[in-house]
Amino acid sequence: MDKKYIDTQGSKPCNIGGQAVIEGIMMRGKNMYSLAVRNQDGGIELDNKEIKPLSTKYKFFGIPIIRGVVAFIDSLVLGVKIIAKSVEMSGLEEGEPGRFEQFLERKFGDKLNKVIMGFVMVVSLALSVGLFMILPVFLGSLFNRIPFVYNNTWILGILEGFIRLFLFMLYIFLISKSKDMQRTFQYHGAEHKAINCYEHEEELVVENVKKYSRLHRRCGTSFLLFVMLISMIFFLFVSTNTLLMRVATRVLFVPLIAGLSYEVLKLAGRSQSKIVEILSKPGIALQKMTTKEPDDLQIECAIVAMQEVLKSEE
Numbered sequence: 137m138d139k140k141y142i143d144t145q146g147s148k149p150c151n152i153g154g155q156a157v158i159e160g161i162m163m164r165g166k167n168m169y170s171l172a173v174r175n176q177d178g179g180i181e182l183d184n185k186e187i188k189p190l191s192t193k194y195k196f197f198g199i200p201i202i203r204g205v206v207a208f209i210d211s212l213v214l215g216v217k218i219i220a221k222s223v224e225m226s227g228l229e230e231g232e233p234g235r236f237e238q239f240l241e242r243k244f245g246d247k248l249n250k251v252i253m254g255f256v257m258v259v260s261l262a263l264s265v266g267l268f269m270i271l272p273v274f275l276g277s278l279f280n281r282i283p284f285v286y287n288n289t290w291i292l293g294i295l296e297g298f299i300r301l302f303l304f305m306l307y308i309f310l311i312s313k314s315k316d317m318q319r320t321f322q323y324h325g326a327e328h329k330a331i332n333c334y335e336h337e338e339e340l341v342v343e344n345v346k347k348y349s350r351l352h353r354r355c356g357t358s359f360l361l362f363v364m365l366i367s368m369i370f371f372l373f374v375s376t377n378t379l380l381m382r383v384a385t386r387v388l389f390v391p392l393i394a395g396l397s398y399e400v401l402k403l404a405g406r407s408q409s410k411i412v413e414i415l416s417k418p419g420i421a422l423q424k425m426t427t428k429e430p431d432d433l434q435i436e437c438a439i440v441a442m443q444e445v446l447k448s449e450e
Contacts, residue, residue, distance in 0.1 A: 149406045150335055152445055153354060154438075155215060156323035157222035161434075163327070163441035164214075170444035171218050172437045173225040180440055181225045187214075204398025205391045211356075212260070216253045267307070268364070269386040272300040277379055289375045292382075297368030304364045305422075308357075312425040323437065325350030326430035328423075330438035334446075340439045342432050350427040353404045357426045358419025362397040365418070370396075 154163045160173030160180075164187070171183040190206050191198035197206045276296035284291070311317055332348035333340060367386075370393055376382045404416045430438075 150331070152331060152334070152442065152449070154327040154331065154441070155218065155356070156320050156327055157219050158228065159226040159319070159323075160222050161323050161327050161330075161438045161441050162218045162222075163330075163438070163445045165445040165449045168445060168448045169214070169218070170441045171221060171225070172441035172444070173222050174433065174437055175225065176227040178433075180437060182440065182444065183221060183225065184444055200399055201392070201395035204395035204402075207398055208391075208394045212257060213253075216256050216260075220249065220253065265387060265390060268300055268304060269367075269390060270383055272296045272303065273379065273382045273386055275299050277382075289377065290372060293372040293374075294368075296371065301364050301368065304360070308422060308425055318428060319434075321426055321428040322430040323434050325427035326434040326438040328352040328355065328427060329430065329435065330442045334442060340442055342435050342439070345435050345439060346432075350429060351420050351423045353416045353420070354401060355419065355423050355426075357423050358404070358416065359397055359401045361419045361422055362400050363393055366396050366400070367393045 152163055152165050154161055157171065157173070159175075160171060162169055162171045164170075166189075168184060168186045171185075173181050173183075175181050189197075189210065191203050197203060273296055276292055276299055279295050280292065312321070326345075328350050329345045329348045330340065331352055333345045336348070338344045367389075370389065371386065374385050374389070376385055400415070404412050404419075
């Protein structure tokens with residue numbers, strides 16, 4: 137089934153992206169997003185919201201690379217919001233709040249959700265930068281005691297890059313084995329199938345969507361892999377001999393690398409060239425771990441969310 141993905145002839149790339157959430161899918165266009173979640177009664181609940189990207193308000197934020205940084209931050213903020221919203225819509229958080237939750241509600245009142253989302257985003261960013269940017273520097277520095285490696289920034293950079301890539305692949309592998317993530321990965325597959333179906337200009341019905349691949353070039357998983365690979369190449373040219381400076385540059389250049397990765401992913405999603413096809417293969421292969429074949433009910437959620445966004449886009 138996934139082999140059909142390779143045949144992209146006749147497809148019409150669109151500007152709609154998505155994200156798998158708790159028991160549902162969010163589809164996002166230029167003007168709005170639609171969150172479709174399967175509730176405890178088996179029905180589909182919708183949450184549609186208009187969005188106004190900063191790139192449409194300020195021309196500066198639409199400049200290549202800078203727009204990638206803005207899109208990354210925007211996606212992170214929206215992602216945290218819709219995951220929390222999907223839990224609420226699915227009915228999975230029903231029950232009396234505990235003492236700690238009651239304390240937080242008294243302390244922050246109506247601002248509690250914003251406080252929690254802000255905390256989650258800060259912790260998520262700190263863990264991501266710490267695990268994939270700072271830790272590889274320290275692990276790579278352990279090889280500095282080897283004579284032919286000592287203070288050779290090129291060799292240290294290569295070792296650090298491979299360590300970063302290994303940690304990322306290990307992280308993806310471990311979460312792919314989690315039973316709790318399997319349904320989310322199925323919804324992730326449904327999201328890609330619906331987008332592939334639309335890009336091949338077929339009617340969005342379950343039978344049509346089912347036959348398309350669960351893999352897609354513009355996937356966020358591919359974006360993260362591009363970040364790892366581009367950072368590996370980029371830091372070969374950032375020559376620093378002290379451990380502190382190596383750590384500092386890895387943190388400071390994260391936005392630039394994210395912006396470059398966004399441009400590569402944007403190109404990959406629209407180009408039909410052989411070079412882009414080759415560059416896309418590692419990300420496509422990685423998606424085989426982060427997507428699973430969905431059932432009909434999950435595909436229905438993807439279709440409903442997609443159709444709501446299409447109404448706005450049209």
